[in-house]
Amino acid sequence: MKTRDKILLSSLELFNERGERNVTTNHIAAHLAISPGNLYYHFRNKSDIIYEIFLEYEKLVDFYLDIPEDRAMTLDDMAFYLESVFDGLWSYRFFHRDLEYLLDSDPRLRQDYREFTNRCLAAISRIFEKLAEAGIIEPQEEGLRSAMSLNVWLVITNWMAFLKTAHAAEASACLTLTELKQGIYQVLTLEVPYLTPAYRERVMALREKYRPALHGKCDQDSEVCK
Amino acid sequence: MKTRDKILLSSLELFNERGERNVTTNHIAAHLAISPGNLYYHFRNKSDIIYEIFLEYEKLVDFYLDIPEDRAMTLDDMAFYLESVFDGLWSYRFFHRDLEYLLDSDPRLRQDYREFTNRCLAAISRIFEKLAEAGIIEPQEEGLRSAMSLNVWLVITNWMAFLKTAHAAEASACLTLTELKQGIYQVLTLEVPYLTPAYRERVMALREKYRPALHGKCDQDSEVCK
């Protein structure tokens, strides 16, 4: 594997684990057992590393949210979108944590992220539209649909932050993909009042699968705990 | 005014304006034209300053969310809660921006914030309950109500972050209280499907008052722009 790619990979790993703010270029170099000079041969600065990681993230989500227009949407499709988006969120979870700071320090990133957000919002809105066409939810007028989509976006992108702040553990690193996916429960909660009688029970059953457990926050299930 | 209070006030101002991450204790001292030594006479460290500011914030919100149990809830009450909460969010807007980092660096803050969150969630849930009692929204079972409350909390606490990242301007400082209060539109969107026929129109009218304008993001209306 090329040094350049190793830097990207290690950076992502360290950022996710400790937060971008707590990871310096020297840390990244040390973690890879290469010199800082070497790192700066491949990247002009820390922002460049972050920007490239964002491009990967963007590509991944854009790929997930590519909605086929040649057929109707199914419940399985919806479940797949939700699962995929939360998987992406998990893999690049450092990103939303320091988002504001990152956007302030890199105009390219600000611009790109803005467009990315708009694409995602459009995709969510389109999903709602197709869910209505498929008779899964009641159809809504455009204004309500876009406000709902924005709420879905807010819940999705900030569920992780909520979990971390709600955790009692001193280190917020202790989090599992399973817990993260309880965000799906929250997203489906938004849909509940709009479900058609025909699909109501099936969606409620799907939602139930993601219901947060009452106990056992941080157990052997974890992938990040240490 | 006492130096100690001036430090708290200036810190809050600078944090709100530039973000906690971009404000050092030296900046604060310089801004007040006092020596760093003086600042450290009054506060052991930066975390202590932040913690005290949080205590003020907490007190403010707890005061706002004190729900009178001796009478029914009105629409005006609900509007007041929303306005108040967003006012508080505005006055201490630096806080949610770097929340995760702040909680990671101060266990007291983590613990207190956790309890604060739970009180807020309980208050939101209680508001829903009383809205149902007053016939403004349809009553819901406890499980749905608490999931809804959590969504409301997510939308409220992260609306600001969304606005900042959606802004095209390079500095995310450019934001107005008016824009922030469009978050109320988003929160009321969550209630829309639960409204009773009796109140539907009145709530929709209230909601309309906060509808985001399509144009003119950053104009003379602004209090932070510079």
Next chain:
DNA sequence: GTATTATTAGAGTATATACTCTAGTGAGTC
């Protein structure tokens, strides 16, 4: 082989950051 280019090490630098230490000052008390 030789020339060129890509890659790497590692010491070094300028700046910043949180915080400390010492030496006071000035207002009140006896």
Next chain:
DNA sequence: GACTCACTAGAGTATATACTCTAATAATAC
């Protein structure tokens, strides 16, 4: 006037951070 004590100035420190520079080595092209 001596004493106390809350308060303040300002120089100073240890460490960190992002990043640079030079020189060397490995890979590739001709």
